[in-house]
Amino acid sequence: MASHKLENDSGSYSENEENKEELGLKKQKKTEPEADVQPNGRLESRISKLTVPSHEMRIVEDYSNKKNAERHSGEIQAYAKFAGSTWTYYVKKIRLILGREPANQSLKGKEEDNEEVDMNFGPSKVVSRKHAVVEYNMQGQTWNCTIYGRNGVKVDGKLYKPGEVVRLSSGSVLDVAGLQMMFVLPNASEQTITEEKVGEEMEEAEKSEESSVTIENNVYDNRKPPYSYSVMIAQAILSSPDCMMTLSNIYNWISTHYPYYRTTKSGWQNSIRHNLSLNKAFRKVPRKSGEQGKGMKWSIEPEFREEFIAKTKKTPYKKTPPPFLCTPPFTLKRENSDHEHTSPPIPTPVRNQSPSTPKRDGSPMTEETHSESKDREGGSYKTPTRAVLSDIIASQDYSPDPSTISQPKNPASASPATNAAYSTSSPAPFWKYVAVPNPHDWPHVGSYDTISPYRNPLNNHMVYSQLPQPSPRKIDEQMHDLQGVDLANGFEGISSWRESMVQKLRTANSGTSAPASPLGTSTSQANPPRPWGSVSEPIPNRSAEVENKQQLETSVGAGKDNDHAVRAILDASVSMEKQPTAQQPSEFTQTGQARQPGLGATAQANIEEHPSAQHYIRTPNPDVRSNI
DNA sequence: GGACTGGTAAACACAT
């Protein structure tokens, strides 16, 4: 790519920045008071000291505090903000692309390159077109930053390279091509908590950064790492917050962490693929609809994670392995769930392992895994234990290398129940009512789209209710939930937007013969009436509105219950948020099911017969020798 | 020596 060449030519920005700092070129400018944020002494002071590179950065101009003040006379609704010394970017989407705008919009490159850049760090080509993606992870309820740009991104002083994923928390300082910005979540109390940590965290991170890289390179250098391919793959996957990774990211991760694999390419990568295919510990997960890129994502079968962690710990090197950011979704239980009643029969999603085929991974066949195998042969999928990895991590049995973990001081978000106090998840209380993932996106077998409320198969949480509720819930209860969360605690209330959505529901509901709308009755009893109609951003564009309306009409008008009406609104908001990418072709759309790569005709026929079971199906081949 | 594990190479099909 041209940008890579230029980046090579221009060298590493971090070095340049260090030089600039030495030369006193680091710009420090006092932040102008922001209309929407109460100046917070120490935090503000830190933000004002964030650096701005000497080269031009569009975002600094486009989102200067001055322009922001002119642009926004009143409220600004946002999930978070990136605060620079003289500029502020408000996060109004759950997925942001950080990068450089194309020099010529008419030049169309790869589809991937044509994604619209939200935060434009151009025109300097030190920044890649798609340099990083900041995205809210609904499973882990965290904000994550995935690095794509060749020059990487520094987070809290540590340089992250392409393929790596960093969990962001309030107070995280990102450095893109020398431009520093603080990621700030709206919750004031968390902000205060984080603020106190920011200083020392930054200092420690800066201290550790150099040593971390040095240690890694010294320890592993060009020696072959002591891990088998399967273990390295597992390390890579477990290092990602959502416990999934594409093949290319696995390559990246391995070559980043083990220099031995930087020199050659084909051989070991072939082995990686071979391992992924053959090792039953790994399974394919389809990408989210709308998510671009080649191939599937790979995850680890829950029952093998412990094993991999154990193997990772058995390293002869003193260097501790990289941290596992994966928020363990160990609760793929289907036992005694309604799913079994609502889902069609699901083909056994694992390959056959005949009794005559011994386990080849060398690990003892525990009773648990043994019984699991039996269960699977019986056609039901049952996960043995809950939160095994999280227990390990929480008990610090496995202690990540503090020099390489990005959020060492935050409590592990093993349970979403703790998210309210977890600074990476501040928007979740709002977002979880909005960004209900389409069940078709969920990477698991089974038909969840007929279940109300949804149970997220990855974490077993009920999506709409904070506590398990008898189903179906009345719509006024849903509304109570909707009104019960607010971002106002931070900088703005997003309640008006929510109200507009609920208003739509009112309208839709009153126009049907559905049971008398309880909206104005029980709701008003439960909660004082709120002013309606103050519709504000984010405003969907025309087509999105039409689409949303259609969803409402089809859902409500079809005589579904109130639960479905609420879901329609929430789904509509998802499509609204996903709009920029929603129209991209996808391997798995809701209407059509593309053939999964690698699936034989029989397996494909099974999928077509049982559409809900399309995920995770591997074609059992009795003749295949299990390698592990 | 046989069973097993892990690594390597390669052919092939399919998707992008």
Add this chain to the structure above:
DNA sequence: AATGTGTTTACCAGTC
């Protein structure tokens, strides 16, 4: 057409 991804087979070396 080239490249990436995924599956499968074959073979080898080391270990138990």
